[in-house]
Amino acid sequence: MRYGTIVSLVLAITLFSCKNDDNGSGGTVVPPSLLSDVAPEDDAEIVEFLNTHFYNYEDFENEPEGFDYKIVIDTIEGENADKTPMMDFAQSVTINVSSSHFGLSAGEEDIPHKLYYIEARKGGGGSPTYADSTLVRYRGSLLNGNLFDENQDFNWFEISNIGAKGFADGLAQLYAGTTDQIMENGDGTYSIANSGIGIIIMPSGLGYFNVARSSLPSYSILMFMVELGLYVEDTDSDNDGVPTIEEDLNGNGYLFDDDSDEDGLPNFRDIDDDGDGVLTRREITDENGVIILPYPDADNDGVPDYLDPDTK
Incomplete structure (x- = not known):
């Protein structure tokens, strides 16, 4: 059978x-x-x-x-x-x-x-x-x-x-x-x-x-x-400029438990990952809209600006 x-x-x-x-x-x-x-x-x-x-x-x-x-x-x-x-x-x-x-x-x-x-x-x-x-x-x-x-x-x-x-x-x-x-x-x-x-x-x-x-x-x-x-490769589910694979911050292969601003939206679906009112894409691009790598970290605390609500 x-x-x-x-x-x-x-x-x-x-x-x-x-x-x-x-x-x-x-x-x-x-x-x-x-x-x-x-x-x-x-x-x-x-x-x-x-x-x-x-x-x-x-x-x-x-x-x-x-x-x-x-x-x-x-x-x-x-x-x-x-x-x-x-x-x-x-x-x-x-x-x-x-x-x-x-x-x-x-x-x-x-x-x-x-x-x-x-x-x-x-x-x-x-x-x-x-x-x-x-x-x-x-x-x-x-x-x-x-x-x-x-x-x-x-x-x-x-x-x-x-x-x-x-x-x-x-x-x-x-x-x-x-x-x-x-x-x-x-x-x-x-x-x-x-x-x-x-x-x-x-x-x-x-x-x-x-x-x-x-x-x-x-x-x-x-x-x-x-x-x-x-x-x-480098699919960007929320089109915020950060590839989806990079939104898995803890690297456990599960994207839904990475929610930096705890707003109920995992980062790979959130266009403002740190919830500071400034879109993630704006925090990682220059005045011409070109993505800056490595991502900007204005206060040099090891946390890029787009994940740091204290930096806009």
Whole structure:
């Protein structure tokens, strides 16, 4: 059976958790699970999946005529018993997550979560950061194959704005294509001959954790098949002159907890980062509007003017 099956007990527990945590009606409402409890459980389930499933790696290694470069996943059994498991191709990266990232009050800090990814085809260009803009198409599903999101056409995304943190972190492990390999398909669509194609599997703590969405139970492990076309470095989400990647002041890979003036807007979405009434762009440019590097620090206190409310 494609994508395998999820053990009934796991489904029962997931659905029960969804009802108790999220709908607030019927039964006793219990507090959300701890990241530190869920992360190892998710990891065990992901490892089991990777060891018992394969993808069409042979098509990518020896491209058959008319190959559409779509990733297909199936169970290692029967006539597929000799296939190489996905685990043999998978790489992983550990990313820390805190309960505050989900608005939870558990006080958990920097709980490690392991994200897995497979590079089915390496792109011919560079690799984006979690703060860049990317041209990407994707298909998102649960491990049992149930589709919850899909974008069949290339679209630009500022990946920092996507709710599932692991999506941005996963794309950052892959390589994009290049503009000189864009090809018109003759039907109004286009393809990129050297795009990067891969699989991203993330634990619920890198997805939506305890939050249930329209087609997703709470505590869902997410899997994305992605094609990464192009990317733009130094994306500036709020157009304040400071690249989004530089707005991650604490360098933890999470942009929403950097709010210098504590106005509820993270710096990467705030055009006045220090809240002094002078726009960030004005505080980092000369009279001709040219950005000054390094950023001005009028009182030489080590804090650039655009982050220092005492300097205008």
